[in-house]
Amino acid sequence: MRSDKGEAIILRKSGKSYKEIRRELGVPLSTLSDWFRNLEWSQKTSENLNRKNLEASRLRIIHLGKIRGDNLKKLYRSAREEAAKDFSLLKHHPLFVAGVMIYWREGDKASKNSFRISNSDPVLVKIFLSFLRKVCGAEESRIRAGLLLYPDLDPQTCEVYWSEKIGLDIRNFTKSIVIRGKHKTKRVSHGICTLNFSSRFLKEKMLIWMSLMADDQLKI
Numbered sequence: 001m002r003s004d005k006g007e008a009i010i011l012r013k014s015g016k017s018y019k020e021i022r023r024e025l026g027v028p029l030s031t032l033s034d035w036f037r038n039l040e041w042s043q044k045t046s047e048n049l050n051r052k053n054l055e056a057s058r059l060r061i062i063h064l065g066k067i068r069g070d071n072l073k074k075l076y077r078s079a080r081e082e083a084a085k086d087f088s089l090l091k092h093h094p095l096f097v098a099g100v101m102i103y104w105r106e107g108d109k110a111s112k113n114s115f116r117i118s119n120s121d122p123v124l125v126k127i128f129l130s131f132l133r134k135v136c137g138a139e140e141s142r143i144r145a146g147l148l149l150y151p152d153l154d155p156q157t158c159e160v161y162w163s164e165k166i167g168l169d170i171r172n173f174t175k176s177i178v179i180r181g182k183h184k185t186k187r188v189s190h191g192i193c194t195l196n197f198s199s200r201f202l203k204e205k206m207l208i209w210m211s212l213m214a215d216d217q218l219k220i
Contacts, residue, residue, distance in 0.1 A: 005035060012036055079201045083208035090135070091216060099131030100209045107206070115203050116196035118148070120188040122165035125195055129166050138197050143168065147176040149191040158190045166193070 004025045011021045018032045090096040102124060106117040117128050125145075132138040145168055147158055155176040163170045176191070 008032065008035065079204035080208050083205040084212065086205065087209055087212045091213070093135075095127075095131055096135050097213075098127050099135055100206070100213050102128045102131070103206055104210050104213070109207075113198050113200045113203065114196055115199050115206065116194055118192055118194040120190075120192045122162065122190075122193070125162075125193050126166040128195055129168060132195075132197055136197075136202060138199075138202075140169075140172070142197060143172055144174055144196045144198075145172055146174040146194045146196070147191045148194065149176050149178050150187060151178055151180070153178075153191055161190045162193050166195075 004027060008021050008025055008027055011024060012032075016024075018029050018036075021027060021032055022029055103115075103117060106119050106124070106128075108114050108116045108118075117125070119125055129143070132143060133140070145162065145166070147155065147162060149155060149158055155178070159170060159173050159176065162168075163173065
């Protein structure tokens with residue numbers, strides 16, 4: 001056993017992260033991972049650190065309202081600068097990573113203000129809703145959900161289904177849209193749910209997070 005393992009255990013039990021231990025003792029991250037990854041008490045330390053990082057890094061969301069011109073440009077620049085700081089703190093937090101990856105795959109990249117995803121899987125939508133609430137600190141009253149349905153699906157039944165499955169009040173749902181086209185029968189059993197939070201500030205951040213996530217993963 002390395003002579004510094006005992007010191008590393010003491011530091012880990014005191015709540016230090018792998019990076020902090022590496023800085024103090026010079027032990028490689030891979031070695032620390034081998035020592036601690038299967039230990040229950042160390043896993044609890046990781047969970048506590050993730051929770052503290054999440055609380056300390058609750059993402060700032062600004063309602064732009066009547067802000068215009070140069071002030072608006074400064075805010076967008078501020079959003080992009082904050083995004084890099086957020087990413088360095090949260091890139092190992094499971095819910096942050098899940099939220100960014102879901103948006104990368106299912107999110108609207110084209111519009112400037114809409115921060116929205118669409119999917120037929122309630123679990124995926126629920127995870128993104130949790131990301132909005134717990135990571136972004138989104139105001140509940142500004143979160144909206146809407147359904148895209150085939151003509152043979154009952155809007156009220158589907159709205160109740162999605163409300164219960166993702167844990168969002170039925171009052172946050174907008175009027176469902178019924179598809180009028182060739183296919184009059186359902187292709188998905190309860191339609192497609194779009195979850196939306198209007199925030200250009202948050203949208204600017206997400207674009208940076210996706211870029212940083214790509215760079216970070218390509219290093220592995």
